[in-house]
Amino acid sequence: xxxxxxxxxxxxxxxxxxxxxxxxxxxxxxxxxxxxxxxxxxxxxxxxxxxxxxxxxxxxxxxxxxxxxxxxxxxxxxxxxxxxxxxxxxxxxxxxxxxxxxxxxxxxxxxxxxxxxxxxxxxxxxxxxxxxxxxxxxxxxxxxxxxxxxxxxxxxxxxxxxxxxxxxxxxxxxxxxxxxxxxxxxxxxxxxxxxxxxxxxxxxxxxxxxxxxxxxxxxxxxxxxxxxxxxxxxxxxxxxxxxxxxxxxxxxxxxxxxxxxxxxxxxxxxxxxxxxxxxxxxxxxxxxxxxxxxxxxxxxxxxxxxxxxxxxxxxxxxxxxxxxxxxxxxxxxxxxxxxxxxxxxxxxxxxxxxxxxxxxxxxxxxxxxxxxxxxxxxxxxxxxxxxxxxxxxxxxxxxxxxxxxxxxxxxxxxxxxxxxxxxxxxxxxxxxxxxxxxxxxxxxxxxxxxxxxxxxxxxxxxxxxxxxxxxxxxxxxxxxxxxxxxxxxxxxxxxxxxxxxxxxxxxxxxxxxxxxxxxxxxxxxxxxxxxxxxxxxxxxxxxxxxxxxxxxxxxxxxxxxxxxxxxxxxxxxxxxxx
Amino acid sequence: xxxxxxxxxxxxxxxxxxxxxxxxxxxxxxxxxxxxxxxxxxxxxxxxxxxxxxxxxxxxxxxxxxxxxxxxxxxxxxxxxxxxxxxxxxxxxxxxxxxxxxxxxxxxxxxxxxxxxxxxxxxxxxxxxxxxxxxxxxxxxxxxxxxxxxxxxxxxxxxxxxxxxxxxxxxxxxxxxxxxxxxxxxxxxxxxxxxxxxxxxxxxxxxxxxxxxxxxxxxxxxxxxxxxxxxxxx
Ligand code: SF4
Ligand code: SF4
Numbered sequence: 001x002x003x004x005x006x007x008x009x010x011x012x013x014x015x016x017x018x019x020x021x022x023x024x025x026x027x028x029x030x031x032x033x034x035x036x037x038x039x040x041x042x043x044x045x046x047x048x049x050x051x052x053x054x055x056x057x058x059x060x061x062x063x064x065x066x067x068x069x070x071x072x073x074x075x076x077x078x079x080x081x082x083x084x085x086x087x088x089x090x091x092x093x094x095x096x097x098x099x100x101x102x103x104x105x106x107x108x109x110x111x112x113x114x115x116x117x118x119x120x121x122x123x124x125x126x127x128x129x130x131x132x133x134x135x136x137x138x139x140x141x142x143x144x145x146x147x148x149x150x151x152x153x154x155x156x157x158x159x160x161x162x163x164x165x166x167x168x169x170x171x172x173x174x175x176x177x178x179x180x181x182x183x184x185x186x187x188x189x190x191x192x193x194x195x196x197x198x199x200x201x202x203x204x205x206x207x208x209x210x211x212x213x214x215x216x217x218x219x220x221x222x223x224x225x226x227x228x229x230x231x232x233x234x235x236x237x238x239x240x241x242x243x244x245x246x247x248x249x250x251x252x253x254x255x256x257x258x259x260x261x262x263x264x265x266x267x268x269x270x271x272x273x274x275x276x277x278x279x280x281x282x283x284x285x286x287x288x289x290x291x292x293x294x295x296x297x298x299x300x301x302x303x304x305x306x307x308x309x310x311x312x313x314x315x316x317x318x319x320x321x322x323x324x325x326x327x328x329x330x331x332x333x334x335x336x337x338x339x340x341x342x343x344x345x346x347x348x349x350x351x352x353x354x355x356x357x358x359x360x361x362x363x364x365x366x367x368x369x370x371x372x373x374x375x376x377x378x379x380x381x382x383x384x385x386x387x388x389x390x391x392x393x394x395x396x397x398x399x400x401x402x403x404x405x406x407x408x409x410x411x412x413x414x415x416x417x418x419x420x421x422x423x424x425x426x427x428x429x430x431x432x433x434x435x436x437x438x439x440x441x442x443x444x445x446x447x448x449x450x451x452x453x454x455x456x457x458x459x460x461x462x463x464x465x466x467x468x469x470x471x472x473x474x475x476x477x478x479x480x481x482x483x484x485x486x487x488x489x490x491x492x493x494x495x496x497x498x499x500x501x502x503x504x505x506x507x508x509x510x511x512x513x514x515x516x517x518x519x520x521x522x523x524x525x526x527x528x529x530x531x532x533x534x535x536x537x538x539x540x541x542x543x544x545x546x547x548x549x550x551x552x553x554x555x556x557x558x559x560x561x562x563x564x565x566x567x568x569x570x571x572x573x574x575x576x577x578x
Numbered sequence: 579x580x581x582x583x584x585x586x587x588x589x590x591x592x593x594x595x596x597x598x599x600x601x602x603x604x605x606x607x608x609x610x611x612x613x614x615x616x617x618x619x620x621x622x623x624x625x626x627x628x629x630x631x632x633x634x635x636x637x638x639x640x641x642x643x644x645x646x647x648x649x650x651x652x653x654x655x656x657x658x659x660x661x662x663x664x665x666x667x668x669x670x671x672x673x674x675x676x677x678x679x680x681x682x683x684x685x686x687x688x689x690x691x692x693x694x695x696x697x698x699x700x701x702x703x704x705x706x707x708x709x710x711x712x713x714x715x716x717x718x719x720x721x722x723x724x725x726x727x728x729x730x731x732x733x734x735x736x737x738x739x740x741x742x743x744x745x746x747x748x749x750x751x752x753x754x755x756x757x758x759x760x761x762x763x764x765x766x767x768x769x770x771x772x773x774x775x776x777x778x779x780x781x782x783x784x785x786x787x788x789x790x791x792x793x794x795x796x797x798x799x800x801x802x803x804x805x806x807x808x809x810x811x812x
Contacts, residue, residue: 164741253678256717322607329616332794336628340780343630343731349717357722361630362812363780363802370800385603387586388593423581441582455584463582480776480806499676499723 002429003027004084016040024509026279029087037090038098044077044086045103052077052086054424055104055411057540058111060092060118061526062144069093071120074524075100076511076540080408080422083429087511092120099124106411109548117142117243127196132236132577134182135190141241148248150179191220194232200224204559208237212317212563215573217547219562226558231551238577246537251277251353252500254537259347262543262575264309267302268516269575270351271295275432276512276523277353280505283486283496289434290475290482291355296434297471298341298350299514300464301368304375305334306517307461314454314567315386318395323385330378333371340364354486357498365472372468379461387455396451400553400565403448410552411545414519416569419456420448426515438470450561453568506530511540518543518572539578543571614797623790627733628781629767630774632716634734635709636756637749638666638727638772643764645771651725658690658701665753666728667704676723682713707749712742727772732759777812 009021009028019040020031032040044052056076063070071092078085090097097114099122100107111122112131119140122128129135139146156178182190195203199222208218216237222230242261246254258273259266278284308327315323335345341364342350350356386392407417407424417424425442427435443459445452488494495502507529513522519542526536546569554565593599618625627633640660648666652659655668669687674680688705690698720729732755739745747755766782769775779802781791792799804811 158742249678253676253719256678256715256719259717260715326610329794329796332616336791336794337780339631340628341630343628343632343718344716347715347717349715349719357718358630358774360805361778361780362804362809363800365805366803367780367800370795370798381606384606388589388599389603390589390594390599393589439580441580443582443584445584451586452584455586459582459584475805476807478806480804480809482806499672499719501672501675501723 002084004079004082004086009086016043027085027087027509027511029089031089034090034093034097037088038100038103041075041077041088041100041103044088050079050086051081052079054078054080054408055100055106056085056520057411057522057524057538058100058107058114059524059538059540060114060120060142061536061538062118062142063528065145071095071118073097073114073120074538076522076524078424080424085511095119096121096123098122101125104411105409105552106545106548109544116140119143127194129193130190130236132239134186134236135193136182136186137180142244146244148244152177152179154178154180156181190234194234195220195222195230197230198222199229206562208234213566214313214571217566217571217573217576221554221559221562223559226560228554228557228559228562231554233547233551235547235573235576238573240578242578243537243539246539247534250500250532251503251505251534252498254534255351255353256347256349259349260574261539261541261578262306262516262518262521262572263346264572265302265306265517266346266348267298267350268306268514269521270349271299271433272512272514272516272521273523274351274353275514276510276525277505279512280508280510280525280527281353281494281496282506283354283488283494287355287486288483290359290478291484291486292433293471293475293478294356294360294484295351296438297368297468297475299433300467300471301334301337303464303517304461304468305331307457307464308334310457310517310567310570311382314570317563317567318392320386320389320392323382326378326382326385330371330375337364337367337371340367352485352498353500353503354496354498355484357485359480359484360475365475368468369472372465372472375465376462379458383458387458393451395564396454396568397449398447399450399561400557400568401447401449402549402553406448406549406552410549412519412549413542414515414517414546415453415456415460416519416546416549418443419445419453419568421446424520426513426520430513432512432514434471434474435467437474438467440464440467450564450568457570502532504530504532505534513540516542518570518575519546521575541575541578543575544578547571547576614793616794616796618790618793625790625794626782626784626787627735629763629778631733631735632718632721632731634711634732634737634755635714635720635747635752636730636732636754636759637707637752638730638756638760639663639753640666641760643768643770643772645727645773648726656701657687658698658703665704665707665749666726667707667749668726668728669702669704669707670725672723672725673720673729676719678715678717678719679713682710684708704749707752708746709752710746711737712745727768730756730759732756733763734759777810779812 012019013021018036044050056078058075061072069091073090073092075088114120116130155176157176202223204221206219207213208216218234220232221228258269262269308331312324312327339345342348402420404420407420407422421444423442423444440463443456445456507527509526511524513520522540524538525534528535657668671685674683686706687702692698
């Protein structure tokens with residue numbers, strides 16, 4: 001991965017007496033005191049030698065109840081100029097940190113999340129309210145002293161008990177007591193807090209359950225006639241505390257949970273996680289070639305799969321119903337192939353830390369090849385229907401422009417960033433797995449309007465098909481006896497298994513990310529000491545940050561564009577909420 | 579880095595006046611009008627799940643196809659050596675340890691109540707094996723952890739129920755499910771040592787199934803061949 005070199009970081013140490021440079025595995029971090037944080041970050045952002053102007057992530061690590069100071073802020077930045085990354089750490093003494101929103105607007109939601117989950121207050125934040133939970137929720141769930149089960153304080157019998165008199169009491173761990181749930185009143189308070197100042201007459205609620213929102217997102221629009229003056233988004237309806245689960249479960253055992261984040265592209269979620277864990281284990285370079293190629297191929301198929309769903313529903317939302325039927329026909333073939341290879345169509349759990357769990361079944365490459373041969377023609381079909389259609393053009397062209405500045409400011413990634421002319425593609429920058437050895441182009445747009453985002457994704461599907469084709473050719477050269485799972489030289493020292501029992505990961509920290517259909521998905525794993533469970537897992541979700549720009553890009557646009565914008569941002573709620 | 583600019587020329591006047599964009603779109607639609615139907619008319623036609631499909635679990639019984647180290651596992655865990663038709667489960671709880679939702683299992687072994695001179699004195703048998711499938715993710719980790727190839731995924735996918743109670747399967751039910759599955763599809767999935775067959779095809783190769791599956795492949799289902807250069811043709 002492309003991190004700032006240690007030498008270059010050492011120069012920072014010379015310049016700023018308070019900065020301390022360290023490194024773990026391959027990456028470099030700088031520790032600065034809280035008081036100097038803003039000054040330091042401003043320098044990083046603006047100095048021509050560094051230019052870390054792209055915001056990637058902000059998160060908190062809870063160093064246990066007893067440690068003082070207890071919370072540490074971790075900020076990840078990227079320099080588009082030098083194609084390198086840096087991590088800045090700072091201790092949040094008194095559970096407070098200065099806000100970064102003056103430097104990057106993208107920090108707005110990240111800070112709200114940190115406040116929501118850890119109770120860290122950010123001085124100067126314009127409206128520090130909760131991100132996922134409702135406003136009256138009393139706890140901070142990601143703190144280490146919050147139990148995994150939560151506090152069960154509401155009695156909530158099952159419908160079976162109430163209506164059928166079927167006593168479930170005593171069955172397994174079934175319990176009538178549940179963790180807190182919001183009441184209508186709580187929701188009202190939340191809604192008011194999210195948009196404290198109304199500027200016009202009407203506030204339109206869109207969602208949380210509306211077919212157009214593609215999941216459970218709750219939009220608030222402050223409308224002046226048809227035009228949006230202010231907008232906020234309430235998410236969290238699908239929040240399951242995936243990060244908390246990760247901290248309480250074995251390493252391989254966590255992979256099925258990643259399936260359930262971005263369920264449209266489950267394979268890509270697995271991919272990011274296994275790469276991060278492999279890097280932490282230090283086996284990433286020794287994972288068998290064959291596994292890497294299989295993973296690359298599956299990940300690209302998954303990208304096509306995900307983009308097909310995006311295209312179908314996006315066109316459906318804009319009134320082109322037939323597209324949905326066409327794209328689902330192709331999707332079905334990919335799912336059929338998945339089912340044959342992995343045993344599941346949707347929540348796949350095929351990748352493992354150390355490779356994949358099984359070799360390709362007989363005939364898998366033939367089926368994929370048949371699909372890929374036929375696929376470009378299908379895209380042409382789609383494009384014939386849509387690309388030059390005048391209704392399509394007028395609903396998409398110049399709609400909700402996202403500028404290059406916004407991309408850096410909000411930490412946008414994936415197709416959204418590329419459509420705005422930023423060729424930020426981790427497959428090229430990091431060259432993880434076999435991406436360094438395949439040829440493909442990174443499509444970029446010019447304007448950053450919805451139409452560009454559409455074109456970029458269409459082109460991405462073509463490029464993915466190209467990559468898959470190359471993977472098939474390469475895979476055919478392997479022998480059937482080549483390993484598909486990592487074999488340690490000394491199994492006593494390094495225990496690794498497909499089912500994950502007894503696997504221990506060493507102490508250290510790592511941030512690794514992959515380019516998912518929905519942007520950069522990064523896993524920050526922090527391990528205080530070698531253990532069978534990670535100490536802290538932070539999931540940097542591309543969909544989360546991409547959705548944030550919605551609140552800006554929609555301002556001044558008619559309400560009908562909300563559908564277009566949301567579809568072209570293409571968030572998946574499982575990943576935004578985690 | 580190879581970067582490709584995307585962009586489309588604006589509509590020309592001719593395109594606009596003669597509605598060429600609509601014509602083109604319509605031609606695609608009309609072309610599809612004469613294509614074959616791709617829908618599988620469930621439930622009249624049922625597509626068999628693929629061989630690796632991860633459906634409802636089953637507990638396999640001893641049927642002479644155990645792996646070579648089966649007996650040594652039985653000894654290690656002090657389980658009464660199972661006879662033909664008895665469960666292979668040795669109550670080792672490996673499946674539970676590998677499961678992302680461990681609380682869905684209840685596994686208990688019991689000491690046999692036999693006099694001291696009985697050969698089975700001091701040995702155990704599996705007493706309880708309950709799985710609450712409403713909590714299961716069908717991830718497959720348990721089947722990969724099982725040392726005796728006892729717990730398996732079958733191809734059953736319809737497990738809707740009126741009450742949560744019906745999602746809890748006990749060991750008799752699980753054995754039955756496995757027996758049924760094994761009698762139908764054992765040779766397709768497992769080799770004679772109960773391991774996954776190396777040459778499992780991507781999808782079932784019986785004729786009826788291929789006919790149905792061909793529908794969703796636009797009537798043009800790919801022929802399966804070897805993946806790797808040294809793999810044998812089937
Ligand atoms: S399939 Fe996964 S979740 Fe279900 S019992 Fe097995 S290990 Fe547990
Ligand atoms: S791993 Fe297999 S043998 Fe062990 S308890 Fe589970 S089903 Fe039984």
